[in-house]
Amino acid sequence: MTTTETERATAPATYVGKPVDRVDGRAKVTGEARFAAEHHYPDLAHAALVHAAVARARITAIDTAAARAVPGVIDVLTHENAPAMKPPPKFSPLDLSTFVSATSVNYLATDEVHWNGQPVAVVVAETPEAARHAATLVRPVYQELPAVLDFAAEEPNAVPQKGNLLQESEADKGDAEAALKTAPVTVDLRFTTPPYHHNALEPHATTAVWDGDRLTVHEGTQNIAWLRKHLATRFGVPERGVRVLAPYVGGGFGGKAMVWAGTLLAVLAARAVGRPVRLALSRAAVYHTVGGRTPSTQRVALGADADGRLTAIVHTSVSRTGRIGGMPEPVTAATRHLYAAPNIHLRQHVVELDLLANTAMRAPGEAIGTFAIESAMDELAWELGLDPVELRLRNEPERNPVDGKRFSRRLLREAYALGAERFGWRDRDPRAGATRDGRWLVGMGVATAYHPTLMLPANVSVRLGADGRVVVRCGLQEMGMGAATVQAQIAADELGVPLESVRVEYGDSSLPDAPGAGGSVQTASIAGGVVAACDKLKRMVRRLGRGAPGTYAEILARAGRDHVTAEVKANMPVFMIRTLLERRRLVKAACGVHFCEVRVDRDTGEIRVSRWLGVFDVGRIVNAKTAASQLRGGIVMGLGMALSEETLVDPRTGRIMNPSLADYHVPVHADVPHIDVHYLDEPDPTMPLGLVGIGEVSIAGVAAAVANAVRHATGVRVLDLPITLDKVLPG
């Protein structure tokens, strides 16, 4: 931590902290905002995918004659005729861009089928209708191979999950199993969570345009810079000739962080037919080619003394990846940080299945892990006859429970106090099933939210014109977080200029490289770059002015300059070493608490969420309006996870059975009550401007808060998400 950062964090600000309207709001409410599938080129051709209908196989023949005969079809690409791409690079910590290889499959370069839904052909046609129709006429012949598909059946064969530099996979402190045996009060529960899909409302789409060796790609991506590098590698062209444009991204939530088949095949098809190609995936194609969240089974066992002080915490998990790739989900990650106990045992296991690679979805690990630990804490409170808020306060740690590291900042006590007061928690009747309102059983639940804080370095340039206009240039990606808005606020304050004079250019790989939007890293990372670039700019202007007073415009005019530009470039190795050193002694996070009220229909078991309040300890808030939206968004997604969402995978065929928004139920208007959001607004002393990322924290704990409220309303503890009405009806 440096002193300048602390001073800044407490200095008066003009725009930082204000609920400013988002700068791209107008473009979005007028329909001017163009997304990846909405760029027109003369001669644009349209592509559609053909998906494998079996889980594991070799393709022995593929008949494309009928498809080719459809009027308007330009070409049908299969493994027999497609130009080859280079294989996807394996992950290497020395080149973080290798992280975006979503699977190890080299599409259309192999006769192997690795999952049910894998693209095995691409049809290119003059119209989207012709492409879609022709795609249904392609006939692959398969020689089927045995496939391992059933997550529940494979659970006993799970192997220990590997950790990495930033994420340990397991923890042991004392002897938790022995402590459990002697604890006066215990709970020992088994939880299950289903697969989920992101379902960003904009389905993945790519418009690819080749000009010789130069490539332009319009793509809804969370990772502009890494996508550019990946495409350059796969297509064997210089990176500087590849341009990725993503000024608007219609939601991502992790689903647009990696490079999936559709992107690659659009670029491949454009090269093959020598025309610009658009591949706009159907909703079903998104399910079949873009990974989702792993299912999990979890065990949480807690031991406590009669006063409710924890003596043992056990949290173990099994999740899955694909045999062809996927991210092992850190399911027990939050449990490393939540509660003090002398004995802790954490383990994560994984099974590999012949399914599409899973991937990160909003708060991977914490979202489903907190369902288990926070439900178990609630159940322990019932066993003890203790208020669940009080139980949490009694076990609130002073230092990080597994290793004694210091917290950079931790205000969960304050969050609980404020939340309980605002929500009217103490007024409730604590008995289960005792509160009724007509046919409704009413219950209240509480749970903790937690998400780790990470940062990556960003390159930023700031240009100050003689006319007083400021342009911040950074290849950040905006998928609704309000990223450009908050960076404009920060730059305006740093330079002391009106917000209206600042423009942020983003969403273009020809701008200075920024980290991807994922892991809640973007806002703070780029803020660090913006602050540094503004500092440098001010120094440059001071030098130009030789210490004489004057406004920026006057100084530039006197020096005969039309503009001044300051650039900052990240030094990745130095940054990584600093990060790793800091992580040896410090734990940083965003955290919060959820309070909710649910109503359960006595006869039908229908569950309605009627009230919600969250209090968040998420560092300094730059924009209370966009921050509230983001926190609410996580809660809404958590409501879906708790009550209605579930991807159904046929364990015999590996086929997703509900790949549509009609059959996979995301929350609608009527499912979402007013969500009251409060912040503690306490800067994190170790972060630029005191900011921490807020994109993911609020989904953590939501499912547990709902489950706990259902338990209070009905007396039924549901351990298996989603909490559908059949699970709460008696018998």
Place this chain on the structure above:
Amino acid sequence: MRVNGAEEKLDVEPWVSLADLLRDRLGLTGVKKGCDQGACGACTVLADGTRINSCLALAVQYDGKEITTIEGVAPHPLQEAFVRHDGLQCGYCTPGQICSAIGMLAEHAASGADPAALDEAEIRERMSGNLCRCGAYNGIVDAIKDVTR
């Protein structure tokens, strides 16, 4: 067909959906497509003032009708209210939400129902065909309430 006030003479195959016609052939990309099967509301437009899912409508069925997309509603007080109440994040559902809200308010007025009956719960119920995966529902409802005051 009249689209946003302008006469359009078009020759389309019978299988082309209204959404694809508007997006691909007329360049009205304010019409979004989230599912192409009537499940998300992103493609909502107004046909003679009534809200419809244009992905479920065949273009030829709307011969002679007046179609209004988000490009044709401006300036509408709802647009400004959406920005002020932050009833959007990624913005992909937004044109559909706004068109749907305009249609919904007209339906409600035409039914002769008491404007005061259009409370939050009623707005939510009537807007439930328009999904927002970013979860901007609170802001959307606030924006709609705001323009009805």
